[in-house]
Amino acid sequence: MSGKIHLSKYFNKHYIIGDLLGDGAFGFVLTAIRIADSTEVAIKFISKSKIPDDSWVDDPHIGRVPQEIAILNSINHPNIINFVEYINEDDYILLITELHGTEWDSSNPLLNPIKNPGLRLAKHQKPDEFKTDQEKVIRKRTSCDLFECIDTKITKATTQKIFAQIVLAIYYLHSLNIVHRDLKDENIVIDENYHVKLIDFGSASYIPKHPENYFTRFNGTTHFASPEIVKKKAYRGPEAEIWSLGVLLFTIVFGENPFQNKDEIMEGKYIFPSKIDPGKYINKKNKTFYYYYLCNII
Known part of the structure; x- marks a missing residue:
């Protein structure tokens, strides 16, 4: 957010950072635009140093990832946010999901x-x-x-x-x-x-x-x-x-x-x-x- 996080060439080739959705102990969440189709997505920046050792799992399909990512990748339901992909950066795991919801503000034309x-x-x-x-x-x-x-x-x-x-x-x-x-x-x-x-x-x-x-x-x-x-x-x-x-x-x-x-x-x-x-x-x-x-x- 401060510009001190250097993202990979893969990320910069496929996404453009947007707005801040929230932050907490784990890291923070931003919106982004997927360049390929101009779709807006949510990106959760998960600090690797804050992921407990017992929260890493070896997924047969996507490799060694935090259990959060393995679970989201394995489920599919209309009332659960959809997993898109994850990106392994130097200090962060980037969890990319669909972006759902409307800003609940009376100024929103929707x-x-x-x-x-x-x-x-x-x-x-x-x-x-x-x-x-x-x-x-x-x-x-x-x-x-x-x-x-x-x-x-x-x-x-x-x-x-x-x-x-x-x-x-x-x-x-x-x-x-x-x-x-x-x-x-x-x-x-x-x-x-x-x-x-x-x-x-x-x-x-x-x-x-x-x-x-x-x-x-x-x-x-x-x-x-x-x-x-x-x-x-x-x-x-x-x-x-x-x-x-x-x-x-x-x-x-x-x-x-x-x-x-x-x-x-x-x-x-x-x-x-x-x-x-x-x-x-x-x-x-x-x-x-x-x-x-x-x-x-x-």
Whole structure:
């Protein structure tokens, strides 16, 4: 981003760097234009020095790569981001995937206030004279993820459409003995037609077959973590992911997370937002959050 990373001749021959999508502990994500067909893609720059030793695998088709790349290369689902290729640079592994989603900003001409009600106001942009040199070169793109989308008032039908797609993606992964392990609204990108795709497989892994191999490390977001994870117990994966789906559904419906701290997660204690009739969302028989109120189309 600062111009200090020298990319290979192969990369410069095939891609042109675009906007910044995000950054974190692993590295950062940029958009790029594929020169061959002018298609816009997403490129995740994964710092080799930050990839744990046990996260490298020998894939029979693409060689020794981080497990994230091996998993993405082996799956194909309409609600999971598509793998394009990877490039092995000096200090980084470049994971290239399709770019999906619409910038959730009312200034975006693709969005329609009638079709997409409750749009946020456009974010104030700094004039060019106040931007740093780096900001002038790399534009920070407004997020295309579900975290931004659910800042709007979403109808029941739209909620059903969104959540059904997420469940289908997770069901598909579990059928292949894969767990995502970082399911949250920020890892789901969404377009103006509410078509969603799951992204960021940096924590994804295969479901362990034996208790002695259960996961003990959690790299996800605490608000979406299940009680056993919060209690730092070993966990298999799919059960914890079902819990995360419930948290995600609550977040989509009400625009906020059901749990504010670890104690509430461990107790399974959540409070509905004010002016909400709990009777509409609670299963009267077992007093649990009523999934089927919203998910009867699945």
